[in-house]
Amino acid sequence: MPSHEVVLLLETDPHRGLSGDEAARRLERYGRNVLPAAGGDGVLRRVLRQFHHPLIYVLLAAAVVTAVLDEYVDSAVIFGVVLINAAIGYVQESKAESALDSLRSMVRTEARVVRDGQERKLSSDELVPGDLIVLEAGDKVPVDLRLVRLAELRVDESALTGESVPVTKDEAELPDVTEVADRRNMVYSGTLVTAGSGAGIAVATGAQTELGQIHRLVGAAETLATPLTRKLARFSKVLTVAILVLAGLTFGVGVLRGQDATETFTAAIALAVGAIPEGLPAAVTITLAIGVTRMARRRAVIRRLPAIETLGSTTVICSDKTGTLTENQMTVRAVWTPDGEFTVTGSGYQPEGEILDGSGAPAGEATSRALRWSLLAGAGCNDARLREEDGEWILAGDPTEGAMLVVAGKGGVDRERFEEGCPRTATIPFSSERQYMATLHGERDSGREVVLVKGGVERVLSMCRTEMGAHGDHRPLDAQAVTRAAEELAGRGLRVLATAVRPAGESAGFGEEDLSGTLSLTGLQAMLDPPRSAAGSAVRACHTAGIGVKMITGDHAATATAIATHLALLGEDRAGRVLTGRDLEALPAERFPEAVDRAAVFARVSPEQKLRLVETLQQRGHVVAVTGDGVNDAPALRQADIGIAMARTGTEVAKEAADMVLTDDDFATIEAAVEEGRGVFDNLTKFIVWTLPTNLGEGLVIFVAIVLGATLPLLPTQILWINMTTAVLLGLMLAFEPKEAGIMRRPPRDPGRALLTGALVVRIVLVAALLVVGTWWLFQWERDRGASVAEARTAALNVFVVVETFYLFSCRSLIHSAWHVGIFANRWILAGVAIQALAQLAITYLPVMNGIFDTAPIGGDVWLRILAVAVVAAAVVAIDKRLRRRLM
Structure with missing residues (x-):
C-alpha cells in the first residue's frame, strides 16, 4: 500500500502521531507490546514426567525389591540414581524452555514515540498500532513499522532474516508477494538500526509482529527424543517384559515342583535383582558427561547431555552460511582495473595478504596507478573503522567498507596518512536511491580538491x-568492457562495487549534479564473505561419513551458490540442487519432500520455510542437526534433533533454543562433534554388550537352580555386589575408551536400527551361557570336593567377576580383538581392574565382608580353576569375533 493509505487505514497522523487518549484506548484493545508467555506444565507435572520412562520403572522396582530384601544400602543407591537422573532432566528441560523468555526480553526496551505532536520516550510495551516511532542509528526497533520518512536508513536484519549485510531502506511501494528479507519499506521488531534515521507507523505489535510469529513457531516446535533415548526406551520395555516373564516363570516352576513358596518367591526376586542392569543409567550419564568434556576441549559446549550422542547418529546437517561456513568477514578477492585484473590473498579483517598481478607477482605502487586510486577511493570514501582487540580485528561499520579498508592496507595505502595530507571536507552519504557515496578532500599543500566515489557499478x-x-x-x-567485467565477477558470486575519482583541478562543485560526467573510473572491487579455511575439509569428511550437508541461508542465491561451489556442496549435476524460498512455495506438496532431499542449497528462505524443511527431512527418516545464530533460526533449532547455535555471533534466543553452542562458530567443530558423538555411542553400546551377559547369566543361574531344585549358587546380596562393583569399577571404564580408527569412514547409524544388532545379541547370549555353565560347573565341583556352601558360592561369585574382567578387554572393540586396540590405550581400565581385584580379595578373605555377604576364604587351586573358566570364555568370544570378521 502507499504510505498515505497506511496512515488512513490506521487512523493516525504521520507528523503528530496518535493522541494520548486514543493510544490508551488502543492499548486496552490490542494489549501490551510483549510476546505472550507460553502456557506450560506446572512444576509438579514436570517433575513427575522425569520418572515416566520404562527404564526408570525397572530401577524403581529394583529399589523396592532390594528394600524388601532388607538391603537398605543398595536400595538407597538405586533410588539415588533415579533421583539424580530426574534432577538432571528437570534442569535441562527448564533451560530449554527459557528460550521463549529470551524472545520476550528482546522487545523490552525504550522507544521514542510521537504523541500529540510531541516526541517522548516510552517503554516499548506501551506502544500500539498507529503510533509514530522515531528511529536513529543504534536504536533497536520496538515494533513492526511501515516507514513514512527516512534519511540514509540502514538496518541490520541478520537476526531475523539471515541477511549478511545491513539493509538499505526506502519508502517505495512493493508487491504484496515480496519476502520479508526484501521489504525495504518496512522495519521489524528486534532488528537494529546501523546508520541513518527515519520514522514509521506501527503496523503490528506483540504477538502480531514477525518476531511474534517466530515466537509461536518456537512454542509449537516439538522437542524431540534423541536416538539414544528412543532406543533405550524400546530396550527398556523389552528388558522389563523379559525380567517379569523370567521371574514369573521361575516362581511358577518352583511352585509346581512343590518347593516352599516363600523361598521360591525369594529366588524369583533374586533373579529380578540380578537381571536389572542397575549401572546402566549411571553409565549413560557418565559416558555422555565424558563426551561433553571432550567436546568442550574441541570448542563446543553441550547444553543437553544426549545431544553429544545425537550428533553421532546425524544423517543430515542443515548449516547456516554466514559465520558458520563463512568467516562472516567480507573480503575483497579481486580488483579489476581498465588495464587488468588483480588477485587478493588473505581473508577476513586481518591485515595479512597481498595483491598479485596476472603473473602472480606482488603489485607494487608502480604497477598500476588505477589500482592505487581504486584502493584510495575505497579507503577514503569510507566511514568504517577497524581496531585490534586481544589479537582479533573488530569492525565498526558496514562489512563492505571494512573489506575495502583491509584491501587498501594490503596494497600499501594508509588511510590515516592520506587523510592527514588530504582531509575530508564534505560527504554525500550513500542512499538506496543514489546508489553511491562520495567524499570531497582538500589537499593541504596545493589547496586543490579531490573527489572520491564508490557505489553500484x-x-x-x-x-x-x-x-x-x-x-x-x-x-x-x-x-x-566494464560491464562485461562486472558481470563476470558477479557470476563468481562476488559482490561488485565500482570506484572512481574526480582528479584535482576539475570542476569545483560538489553537488550531485556537479559530479555527473566529471568522474574517471579507477576500477571494480569484488568481495565475498569467504568460506572458513577448515569448512571445505569438514564438509568432505561429513560426506565421507555418509552425512548430507545442506546450506540454508537468508542470503541471495548467487552468493550462496558461490560458497557452496567452493565447498563442493553441489556436485557436478546441479539440477534442482539450489532452491530459493519462492521455489519452495511453488513446489506441489507431493514433490516437496523429494525436492528437499535432493537440494543442497536453500537461499532466501523464511523462518517458517526453514522449520518446514527440518520437519520434512525428519519425516523422511533423517536425524537432523541444524545450525543458526539469529532469532529467525530459533524454531528450526528447537525442532531439530540437535540444534547448534553460534557463541560469538548468536543471539541469546538461538543459544537457549539450541542443544549445543559452538564457541568458535566454525562448521569444522560440528564435524569434530559428529566424530565425538559416534565415539560416545560406540562406548555406550560397548557397556551394554558388556553388562547384559552378567545380568542375563545371573538370572539364568537362579532359574536353573529352581528348575533343578538345587541350592542357589548366588545369593541376592552377592548378586548386588557383582552388579554394583563391576559396573562402577569395570564397565564405566569403557566410557574413557578412545575412538576407534576409521570411525568417520562409517555411514551414520540407521535411526530405525535397534540398539543391539543380531550379532551382538548372539554374543550376549553366548557369554551369558558361558557364565552359567562355568558357574554351575565350579559350584558343583567345589561342593563335590567337600567345600562348604559359602566357599562354593564364593568361587561362583568370583567366576562372574573374573569372566567379566576378561570379557571387558574384549568389549573395547566390538569387531576387533583386544590386541588390535592396544592393551594400554585405556589406562582407566587397568586401574579399574586393579581396584576390582582388591575388592574381590576383600570380599573373599576379610572376616567382616564374609559376615555381610556370606562368603568364605578359598584356596589357590580354586583361583586357578576360576582363571581357567575365564580363559575359555575369552577364547570362545575371540573365535566368534574372528569368524564374524571373515563373514563381513
Whole structure:
C-alpha cells in the first residue's frame, strides 16, 4: 500500500502521531507490546514426567525389591540414581524452555514515540498500532513499522532474516508477494538500526509482529527424543517384559515342583535383582558427561547431555552460511582495473595478504596507478573503522567498507596518512536511491580538491566520462568492457562495487549534479564473505561419513551458490540442487519432500520455510542437526534433533533454543562433534554388550537352580555386589575408551536400527551361557570336593567377576580383538581392574565382608580353576569375533 493509505487505514497522523487518549484506548484493545508467555506444565507435572520412562520403572522396582530384601544400602543407591537422573532432566528441560523468555526480553526496551505532536520516550510495551516511532542509528526497533520518512536508513536484519549485510531502506511501494528479507519499506521488531534515521507507523505489535510469529513457531516446535533415548526406551520395555516373564516363570516352576513358596518367591526376586542392569543409567550419564568434556576441549559446549550422542547418529546437517561456513568477514578477492585484473590473498579483517598481478607477482605502487586510486577511493570514501582487540580485528561499520579498508592496507595505502595530507571536507552519504557515496578532500599543500566515489557499478558508470590507465592517464570510458567485467565477477558470486575519482583541478562543485560526467573510473572491487579455511575439509569428511550437508541461508542465491561451489556442496549435476524460498512455495506438496532431499542449497528462505524443511527431512527418516545464530533460526533449532547455535555471533534466543553452542562458530567443530558423538555411542553400546551377559547369566543361574531344585549358587546380596562393583569399577571404564580408527569412514547409524544388532545379541547370549555353565560347573565341583556352601558360592561369585574382567578387554572393540586396540590405550581400565581385584580379595578373605555377604576364604587351586573358566570364555568370544570378521 502507499504510505498515505497506511496512515488512513490506521487512523493516525504521520507528523503528530496518535493522541494520548486514543493510544490508551488502543492499548486496552490490542494489549501490551510483549510476546505472550507460553502456557506450560506446572512444576509438579514436570517433575513427575522425569520418572515416566520404562527404564526408570525397572530401577524403581529394583529399589523396592532390594528394600524388601532388607538391603537398605543398595536400595538407597538405586533410588539415588533415579533421583539424580530426574534432577538432571528437570534442569535441562527448564533451560530449554527459557528460550521463549529470551524472545520476550528482546522487545523490552525504550522507544521514542510521537504523541500529540510531541516526541517522548516510552517503554516499548506501551506502544500500539498507529503510533509514530522515531528511529536513529543504534536504536533497536520496538515494533513492526511501515516507514513514512527516512534519511540514509540502514538496518541490520541478520537476526531475523539471515541477511549478511545491513539493509538499505526506502519508502517505495512493493508487491504484496515480496519476502520479508526484501521489504525495504518496512522495519521489524528486534532488528537494529546501523546508520541513518527515519520514522514509521506501527503496523503490528506483540504477538502480531514477525518476531511474534517466530515466537509461536518456537512454542509449537516439538522437542524431540534423541536416538539414544528412543532406543533405550524400546530396550527398556523389552528388558522389563523379559525380567517379569523370567521371574514369573521361575516362581511358577518352583511352585509346581512343590518347593516352599516363600523361598521360591525369594529366588524369583533374586533373579529380578540380578537381571536389572542397575549401572546402566549411571553409565549413560557418565559416558555422555565424558563426551561433553571432550567436546568442550574441541570448542563446543553441550547444553543437553544426549545431544553429544545425537550428533553421532546425524544423517543430515542443515548449516547456516554466514559465520558458520563463512568467516562472516567480507573480503575483497579481486580488483579489476581498465588495464587488468588483480588477485587478493588473505581473508577476513586481518591485515595479512597481498595483491598479485596476472603473473602472480606482488603489485607494487608502480604497477598500476588505477589500482592505487581504486584502493584510495575505497579507503577514503569510507566511514568504517577497524581496531585490534586481544589479537582479533573488530569492525565498526558496514562489512563492505571494512573489506575495502583491509584491501587498501594490503596494497600499501594508509588511510590515516592520506587523510592527514588530504582531509575530508564534505560527504554525500550513500542512499538506496543514489546508489553511491562520495567524499570531497582538500589537499593541504596545493589547496586543490579531490573527489572520491564508490557505489553500484551501473550508477558510477553513468557518472564517469573517462577511465584511468595503468600510468594514471585518462582515456575515454569503455563502458561495455566494464560491464562485461562486472558481470563476470558477479557470476563468481562476488559482490561488485565500482570506484572512481574526480582528479584535482576539475570542476569545483560538489553537488550531485556537479559530479555527473566529471568522474574517471579507477576500477571494480569484488568481495565475498569467504568460506572458513577448515569448512571445505569438514564438509568432505561429513560426506565421507555418509552425512548430507545442506546450506540454508537468508542470503541471495548467487552468493550462496558461490560458497557452496567452493565447498563442493553441489556436485557436478546441479539440477534442482539450489532452491530459493519462492521455489519452495511453488513446489506441489507431493514433490516437496523429494525436492528437499535432493537440494543442497536453500537461499532466501523464511523462518517458517526453514522449520518446514527440518520437519520434512525428519519425516523422511533423517536425524537432523541444524545450525543458526539469529532469532529467525530459533524454531528450526528447537525442532531439530540437535540444534547448534553460534557463541560469538548468536543471539541469546538461538543459544537457549539450541542443544549445543559452538564457541568458535566454525562448521569444522560440528564435524569434530559428529566424530565425538559416534565415539560416545560406540562406548555406550560397548557397556551394554558388556553388562547384559552378567545380568542375563545371573538370572539364568537362579532359574536353573529352581528348575533343578538345587541350592542357589548366588545369593541376592552377592548378586548386588557383582552388579554394583563391576559396573562402577569395570564397565564405566569403557566410557574413557578412545575412538576407534576409521570411525568417520562409517555411514551414520540407521535411526530405525535397534540398539543391539543380531550379532551382538548372539554374543550376549553366548557369554551369558558361558557364565552359567562355568558357574554351575565350579559350584558343583567345589561342593563335590567337600567345600562348604559359602566357599562354593564364593568361587561362583568370583567366576562372574573374573569372566567379566576378561570379557571387558574384549568389549573395547566390538569387531576387533583386544590386541588390535592396544592393551594400554585405556589406562582407566587397568586401574579399574586393579581396584576390582582388591575388592574381590576383600570380599573373599576379610572376616567382616564374609559376615555381610556370606562368603568364605578359598584356596589357590580354586583361583586357578576360576582363571581357567575365564580363559575359555575369552577364547570362545575371540573365535566368534574372528569368524564374524571373515563373514563381513
